[in-house]
Amino acid sequence: MTSVSRIEPDLGFIQDxxxxxxxxxxxxxxxxxxxxxxxxxxxxxxxxxxxxxxxxWGLKDKVVQDVDIWLCHKCGQCTETCPRGANPGELMAAxxxxxxxxxxxxxxxxRWMSSAKHLPKLIAIxxxxxxxxxxxxxxxxxxxxxxxxxxxxxxxxxxxDFSIDPIFGLAALFVLYTFYRGISTMxxxxxxxxxxxxxxxxxxxxxxxxxxxxxxxxxxxxxKWRDCGTEEPEEAKFKGxxxxxxSFVALFIVTGIVAFTHWSGxxxxxxxxxxxxxLWNPVKILANLGAIGLxxxxxxxxxxxxxxxxxxxxSFYDWYLLATIWVVTLTGILSEIFRxxxxxxxxxxxxxxxxxxxxxxxxxxxxSKLGHLVYxxxxxxxxxxxxxxxxxxSTEQKNQLYVL
Ligand code: SF4
Ligand code: SF4
Numbered sequence: 001m002t003s004v005s006r007i008e009p010d011l012g013f014i015q016d017x018x019x020x021x022x023x024x025x026x027x028x029x030x031x032x033x034x035x036x037x038x039x040x041x042x043x044x045x046x047x048x049x050x051x052x053x054x055x056x057w058g059l060k061d062k063v064v065q066d067v068d069i070w071l072c073h074k075c076g077q078c079t080e081t082c083p084r085g086a087n088p089g090e091l092m093a094a095x096x097x098x099x100x101x102x103x104x105x106x107x108x109x110x111r112w113m114s115s116a117k118h119l120p121k122l123i124a125i126x127x128x129x130x131x132x133x134x135x136x137x138x139x140x141x142x143x144x145x146x147x148x149x150x151x152x153x154x155x156x157x158x159x160x161d162f163s164i165d166p167i168f169g170l171a172a173l174f175v176l177y178t179f180y181r182g183i184s185t186m187x188x189x190x191x192x193x194x195x196x197x198x199x200x201x202x203x204x205x206x207x208x209x210x211x212x213x214x215x216x217x218x219x220x221x222x223x224k225w226r227d228c229g230t231e232e233p234e235e236a237k238f239k240g241x242x243x244x245x246x247s248f249v250a251l252f253i254v255t256g257i258v259a260f261t262h263w264s265g266x267x268x269x270x271x272x273x274x275x276x277x278x279l280w281n282p283v284k285i286l287a288n289l290g291a292i293g294l295x296x297x298x299x300x301x302x303x304x305x306x307x308x309x310x311x312x313x314x315s316f317y318d319w320y321l322l323a324t325i326w327v328v329t330l331t332g333i334l335s336e337i338f339r340x341x342x343x344x345x346x347x348x349x350x351x352x353x354x355x356x357x358x359x360x361x362x363x364x365x366x367x368s369k370l371g372h373l374v375y376x377x378x379x380x381x382x383x384x385x386x387x388x389x390x391x392x393x394s395t396e397q398k399n400q401l402y403v404l
Contacts, residue, residue, distance in 0.1 A: 010058040010059070010060040011058055013058050013060035013098070014055070014056075014058045016098055016101075016114070017055055017091070017094045017095070017098060018094075019114060019115060020094045020097040020098060020114050020315050020316070020317060021090045021091075021093055021094040021097065021314070021315035021317065021318070022055060022087075022090060022091045022094035022095070023087070023090075024085060024086045024087040024090070024091075025052060025055050025056055025086060025087075025091050026056060026086075027084040027085055027086040027087075028049075028052040028053070028056065028082075028084060028086040028088070029084055030049060030052070030053060031083060031084075032049045033078075033081055033082060033083060034048050034049055034052070034078035034079075034081070034082055034088040035047060035048065035049040035050075035078075037077050037078055037081045038072075038077065038078050039075070039077065040071060040072070040073065041068075041071075042071075042388045044388070045068075047066075047068040047069075047071065047072065047092070048068075048072065048078055048088040048089075048091065048092050049088075050068075051063055051066065051068065051069060051088075051091065051092060051095060052086065052088055052091060054066075055091060055095065060098075060102075063095050063098075064095070064098060064099045064102050064189070065189040065190070066095075067190060067379050067382055067383050067386070067388070068383075068388075069092055069095045069096050069099065070096065070372070070375065070376045070379030070380060070383070071379070071380065071383055071388070072089070072092040072093075072096075074089050074092065074093050075089070075234055075237075076089045076308060076311070077089075079311075080311075090315075093315070093317070093318075094315070096372065096375075097114065097315070097317050097369075099375070100113075100366065100367050100368075100371050100375070101113075101114065101367065102185075103181075103182035103185050103186060103366075103375065104178045104179075104181040104182035104185065104366060105178075105181075109364065109367055110367045113317075113320070113364055113367035113368060114316070114317070115316055116316045119320075122360060122364060123356060123360065125359075125363075126355065126356045126359035126360060126363070127356050129167060129359075130158065130163075130167075130352055130355050130356060130359075131352075133157075133158055133163040133167075134157055134158070134348075134352065137156065137157050137158070137159065137163075138157065141156065141157075144157070144348065145344040145345050145347075145348050146344075147344050151276075152339045152342060152344050152347050152348075153275065153276065154335070154339075154347075154348070154351050155275065157348055157351075158351070158352075158355060160262060164355070165259070167359070168358075168359070168362065171359060171362050171363040172362065174363065175362060175363065175365050175366060178366040179366055179371075179374050182366060182371075182374070182375060183374070183375070183378050186375065186378055186379065187378075187382075190379075190382050205384060205385050205387070206385075207381060207382070207385055210380075210381040210382070210384035210385040211377070211381040213381075213384055214377050214380040214381045214384060215377065218376075218377065218380060219245070219377065222238060222241060222242045222245075236300045236301070236303060236304040237300075237301070237304055239297070239300050240297045240298070240299075240300030240301035240304065241297070241301070242297075243293050243294075243296055243297030243300065244293070244294060244297035244298070244301070244325070246293060247289075247290045247291070247292075247293030247294040247297060248290070248294075250286050250287070250289060250290035250293065251287065251290040251291075251294075253286065254283055254286055254287045254290065257273075257283050258273070258283070261273040276339070291329060291332060291333055294325065294328075294329045295329055295333075298322070298325060298326055298329065301322060302322060302326075305318060305319075305322060317368070317369055318369070320368060320369070321368050321369045321370055324357055324360050324361050324368075325361065327353070327354075327357040328354065328357045328358055328361055331350050331351070331353045331354035331357060332354050334346075334350045335347055335350040335351040335354050338350060
């Protein structure tokens with residue numbers, strides 16, 4: 001007897017997808033050109049054609065639980081060759097954006113991060129917090145722009161011990177907890193996926209080995225990014241990403257040293273470093289190199305994004321992260337320049353904007369494209385463990401493949 005499966009589309013999901021970049025998904029007529037052209041799609045159940053039809057049918061659970069949405073590097077080759085202009089590369093990015101919102105709460109933050117109309121609220125949270133701090137310290141000094149002993153020191157207005165460290169410490173804890181919940185949800189959904197039966201013997205790779213391979217090939221060397229091609233747009237994306245990544249590593253090391261010397265200096269006096277640091281201090285040099293790396297990386301990525309926006313359009317998600325990193329970088333550099341030029345008013349105002357933008361980068365991280373740093377690594381490790389490898393690699397290693 002034939003059984004009938006009833007599909008219950010989630011219409012709200014289709015609407016959400018269209019809001020975050022999947023506007024053209026209904027144009028797809030399932031020709032599969034995109035799956036054939038994709039340089040990193042595996043031979044077994046290739047993407048993104050199947051994701052296009054799941055999205056058209058409104059099968060939210062199916063696409064949000066699909067490990068393949070995290071394998072895509074958004075190189076845009078499928079979009080370029082799609083005969084219907086259905087924009088499959090954008091659709092894959094839109095699916096990841098919806099997945100960020102579903103993985104962990106609070107849901108309202110995920111919703112706010114999905115549209116430009118909520119941007120004022122996202123700015124208002126840190127703006128009010130740091131303004132309250134400024135009002136308190138300003139009233140203690142009797143001026144909003146204090147220069148005791150002729151020195152401009154940001155710590156006068158935004159003291160590390162009582163404002164910056166507790167605020168960013170709490171934000172970091174919130175982000176860590178959100179990622180913990182997001183990764184737990186992700187692991188649960190992957191576990192609930194139908195099992196694949198293997199004909200012959202196939203020893204599953206350990207998750208730790210898979211994780212190390214991903215960290216080495218996708219994060220440290222960005223080697224796997226080359227699988228998307230070495231044409232000019234992919235090269236710009238590769239250079240921009242790797243520069244941004246290592247610049248952030250440099251700035252993270254600087255922040256770690258500053259926090260360590262500051263707090264340990266309270267116990268062991270000689271560890272305390274004098275602030276502001278001299279320009280030739282190695283920690284300061286590393287910070288300035290990090291800032292230069294950020295600017296160069298941002299130029300590469302912005303140029304590429306502008307070209308991609310002309311070709312495929314772009315969403316609020318695409319610009320939120322890029323714009324926030326630009327503001328963090330420029331306000332960081334300008335506040336330093338104004339401080340060295342001894343312009344107290346401008347230094348403090350620009351530093352206030354710098355703190356707002358850093359908060360927007362860190363506290364909203366799990367719902368921004370930077371969230372992929374964590375979710376993508378977890379999904380890729382899982383995909384490797386399952387043996388989901390790209391067509392190119394599978395062809396090269398075909399005598400080692402198992403029938404799935
Ligand atoms: S997205 Fe375009 S290329 Fe892919 S299956 Fe649909 S119509 Fe074909
Ligand atoms: S954007 Fe690139 S990596 Fe992503 S599905 Fe399309 S061709 Fe594949």
